[in-house]
Amino acid sequence: MQDMIKMIVVLAVLASVSGGLLAATKDWTAPKIEYQQLTFVKGPAIKTILEGASNDPIVDRFKITRDGKDASFFVGIFNDEPSAVAFEGVGKGFGGDIGLMMGVNLADDSIIGVGVTTHSETPGIGDKAKTDPSFTNQFKGMKMTAVEPVDAMSGATVTSNGVSAGVTAAGEMYQNLKPQILEQLQAFK
Amino acid sequence: MAKTLVQEFTKGLWEEIPPFRLVLGLCPVLAVTKTVENGIGMGVATTFVLVGSNFFVSLLRNVIPSKVRIACFITVIATFVTLVELLMQAFAYPLFLKLGIFIPLIVVNCIVLGRSEAFASKNGVAKSLADGLGIGIGFTLALATLGAVRELLGAGTLTFWETPIQIFGPNMQPFTFMIEAPGAFVCLGLLLCLMNLIGSK
Numbered sequence: 592m593q594d595m596i597k598m599i600v601v602l603a604v605l606a607s608v609s610g611g612l613l614a615a616t617k618d619w620t621a622p623k624i625e626y627q628q629l630t631f632v633k634g635p636a637i638k639t640i641l642e643g644a645s646n647d648p649i650v651d652r653f654k655i656t657r658d659g660k661d662a663s664f665f666v667g668i669f670n671d672e673p674s675a676v677a678f679e680g681v682g683k684g685f686g687g688d689i690g691l692m693m694g695v696n697l698a699d700d701s702i703i704g705v706g707v708t709t710h711s712e713t714p715g716i717g718d719k720a721k722t723d724p725s726f727t728n729q730f731k732g733m734k735m736t737a738v739e740p741v742d743a744m745s746g747a748t749v750t751s752n753g754v755s756a757g758v759t760a761a762g763e764m765y766q767n768l769k770p771q772i773l774e775q776l777q778a779f780k
Numbered sequence: 781m782a783k784t785l786v787q788e789f790t791k792g793l794w795e796e797i798p799p800f801r802l803v804l805g806l807c808p809v810l811a812v813t814k815t816v817e818n819g820i821g822m823g824v825a826t827t828f829v830l831v832g833s834n835f836f837v838s839l840l841r842n843v844i845p846s847k848v849r850i851a852c853f854i855t856v857i858a859t860f861v862t863l864v865e866l867l868m869q870a871f872a873y874p875l876f877l878k879l880g881i882f883i884p885l886i887v888v889n890c891i892v893l894g895r896s897e898a899f900a901s902k903n904g905v906a907k908s909l910a911d912g913l914g915i916g917i918g919f920t921l922a923l924a925t926l927g928a929v930r931e932l933l934g935a936g937t938l939t940f941w942e943t944p945i946q947i948f949g950p951n952m953q954p955f956t957f958m959i960e961a962p963g964a965f966v967c968l969g970l971l972l973c974l975m976n977l978i979g980s981k
Binding site for chain 1: 840843844845847848851852855856858859862863866867869870871873874877
């Protein structure tokens with residue numbers, strides 16, 4: 592009986608101490624990990640879209656919570672004005688979700704760039720959405736609030752549709768959130 | 781026959797060098813040694829876990845009831861592995877992206893549990909630290925060697941800190957087989973053979 596109690600006590604104490612230590616470490620590293628993930632996973636897309644911005648869009652970011660979900664917005668400062676934001680969207684691709692990053696000029700709602708961040712599309716076919724910018728470049732200059740049809744990539748219809756649908760859906764979100772975005776941007780002026 | 785601290789440390793470097801002499805923990809050995817850098821990264825992570833778990837297991841060896849010792853060892857090891865995973869994500873994210881699933885898999889690496897069970901649970905703290913450090917550094921050396929051979933033949937480069945260095949110049953036609961999975965087995969076999977040749981003299 593005593594053995595049994597000792598076993599339970601030792602295991603319980605060991606597990607709680609480990610759990611506590613890990614929770615503390617997680618709390619401490621969480622902001623660093625978030626920054627690293629942004630830099631290495633989404634960073635390249637953000638940098639291309641907000642090219643020429645005088646700030647670091649990954650540092651100057653804010654969150655808007657809507658329907659219980661957090662959406663991150665990355666601010667691009669051009670000519671001392673926070674005139675553009677980049678934000679994420681999701682499209683349904685051939686092999687799963689396609690992560691998208693979109694940049695919008697707030698003055699006239701025009702798209703300044705669309706990039707693919709994460710995807711599991713077929714190498715050589717669907718992944719051209721990420722590797723070959725000529726497809727996503729078609730979105731440039733369109734109104735974020737009224738995305739028009741684009742030419743699909745040959746052989747990758749599902750991926751093309753997924754990206755277009757993702758951009759359209761993100762446009763709706765942008766339209767709904769625009770007042771909040773403008774409000775948040777005041778802080779960066 | 782009691783060994784000295786130095787002997788406990790150096791045995792991990794040659795006599796009992798993990799993948800070659802003990803032939804344990806082959807999963808990461810074969811899977812991550814595509815480049816020198818990955819090999820070293822994996823080795824350092826494993827060393828950290830080995831030293832940490834050896835230290836705590838030997839510290840607690842008189843408290844842990846023998847019936848639940850494996851569960852206790854695994855708890856300690858898993859804690860250290862999760863620590864490594866979090867720290868690597870926070871400070872060396874590109875390396876984490878490359879090693880990916882193999883970091884959490886250190887938990888089930890037989891070297892780590894093996895050293896806890898066979899050594900740390902029976903020896904003092906200082907000896908266990910020396911043992912963990914020795915085995916860990918031996919493991920790192922083995923992974924780095926294997927990674928260097930494979931990368932050199934398979935890609936003609938050696939990667940250190942994100943920058944591949946061309947060794948054979950741009951005209952090198954890489955022997956890609958070596959950086960694919962079967963190449964790992966062939967390479968490991970050849971290195972084992974070489975080590976036995978040297979050892980038998």
